Amino acid sequence: xxxxxxxxxxxxxxxYEPASDTQFDKLLSxxxxxxxxxxxxxxxxxxxxxxxxxxxxxxxxxxxxxxxILGYDETLELLKSFEEFKKRPAILCNYIRIECRYLKQRLxxxxxxxxxxxxxxHCFMVSSAPQAPTIGSTHEYLKGYYYVYRDASSLIPPxxxxxxxxxxxxxxxxxxxxxxxxxxxxxxxxxLLVANDISTRRVVSLLSHFIRxxxxxxxxxxxxxxxxxxxxxxxFDYVLVDAPCSAEGGxxxxxxxxxxxxxxxxxxxxxREIKLLLAGIELAKEGGxxxxxxxxxxxxxxxxxxxxxxxxxxxxxxxxxxFNYWSNGIQSFHxxxxxxxxxxxxxxWPHKHSMEGYFICSLRKL
Numbered sequence: 020x021x022x023x024x025x026x027x028x029x030x031x032x033x034x035y036e037p038a039s040d041t042q043f044d045k046l047l048s049x050x051x052x053x054x055x056x057x058x059x060x061x062x063x064x065x066x067x068x069x070x071x072x073x074x075x076x077x078x079x080x081x082x083x084x085x086x087x088i089l090g091y092d093e094t095l096e097l098l099k100s101f102e103e104f105k106k107r108p109a110i111l112c113n114y115i116r117i118e119c120r121y122l123k124q125r126l127x128x129x130x131x132x133x134x135x136x137x138x139x140x141h142c143f144m145v146s147s148a149p150q151a152p153t154i155g156s157t158h159e160y161l162k163g164y165y166y167v168y169r170d171a172s173s174l175i176p177p178x179x180x181x182x183x184x185x186x187x188x189x190x191x192x193x194x195x196x197x198x199x200x201x202x203x204x205x206x207x208x209x210x211l212l213v214a215n216d217i218s219t220r221r222v223v224s225l226l227s228h229f230i231r232x233x234x235x236x237x238x239x240x241x242x243x244x245x246x247x248x249x250x251x252x253x254x255f256d257y258v259l260v261d262a263p264c265s266a267e268g269g270x271x272x273x274x275x276x277x278x279x280x281x282x283x284x285x286x287x288x289x290x291r292e293i294k295l296l297l298a299g300i301e302l303a304k305e306g307g308x309x310x311x312x313x314x315x316x317x318x319x320x321x322x323x324x325x326x327x328x329x330x331x332x333x334x335x336x337x338x339x340x341x342f343n344y345w346s347n348g349i350q351s352f353h354x355x356x357x358x359x360x361x362x363x364x365x366x367x368w369p370h371k372h373s374m375e376g377y378f379i380c381s382l383r384k385l
Contacts, residue, residue: 056286100370104271163232170375177201194221260299268376316376
């Protein structure tokens with residue numbers, strides 16, 4: 020699965036064995052889910068929260084949060100945007116295998132309406148599709164000429180991370196593989212990408228995409244990302260932490276997310292997200308770039324996580340992203356005040372940007 024060059028990089032860079040890191044263990048043990056729950060707990064008190072929660076089918080605490088952040092009118096816009104969202108898949112052209120203009124023409128010949136995504140090179144939006152084939156069942160797809168994303172928001176984190184040709188990069192929570200594929204293409208499939216995921220079932224999907232698209236410069240691991248610093252001595256130039264989350268930004272794709280996550284469930288998710296980000300930072304080189312991202316619009320999973328990490332360690336900083344065509348991170352919510360630098364993070368709002376809700380934050384290890 021590896022080119023000769025990638026194999027040499029792998030042999031030189033990888034050290035996959037237990038590593039003693041009591042300081043990291045102490046850091047992890049200092050994180051308390053009960054303290055997190057105390058911090059983030061919000062009691063729905065507004066009549067509007069209960070009225071809108073009943074009308075749209077949400078847990079009231081989620082609506083209470085939206086009202087605090089956005090106010091009534093904009094909360095209504097957000098809720099309506101989830102209900103009326105126009106789903107438009109995005110595709111990333113595998114420009115190593117095919118010239119993208121030829122791919123675009125071949126898909127147009129099949130009846131797809133394809134539009135350029137101006138902020139993402141080699142990326143297209145599928146505005147309309149024929150009854151058959153689907154965008155994920157064409158011969159071009161099976162030949163590995165492109166990867167399909169349910170929404171263009173997923174394309175942003177790898178672009179902000181921007182791994183360079185010949186670098187050593189890590190995708191800590193990599194499955195099903197869209198961001199890993201994007202990272203490898205940004206690296207021109209040269210250097211080394213370590214793609215890790217805790218789920219054995221999802222790792223199979225991840226590997227199948229690498230094979231389908233003819234990529235080579237990767238190693239796949241099946242580990243708990245939080246524990247990886249204890250097993251892997253390698254330090255990385257670039258680290259992506261696409262943390263498992265409540266997926267609250269993707270309610271248009273999965274309406275069950277309106278009620279799936281209780282406030283206590285959310286506290287456990289946040290605990291894991293903080294630990295995953297700390298693990299990603301631990302695995303980065305000094306001067307390395309880390310991008311933290313979720314498909315959630317909940318500040319508890321985003322600005323709160325960044326703030327807690329900045330309070331726990333002093334060798335990391337938030338830096339302005341390479342670009343931001345969306346919104347900035349928020350500075351406060353309810354009784355929580357976030358670190359001022361979280362304003363440099365990116366927020367994608369469905370009602371403002373007609374995209375899946377996302378959060379992206381670029382950090383630098385000092």
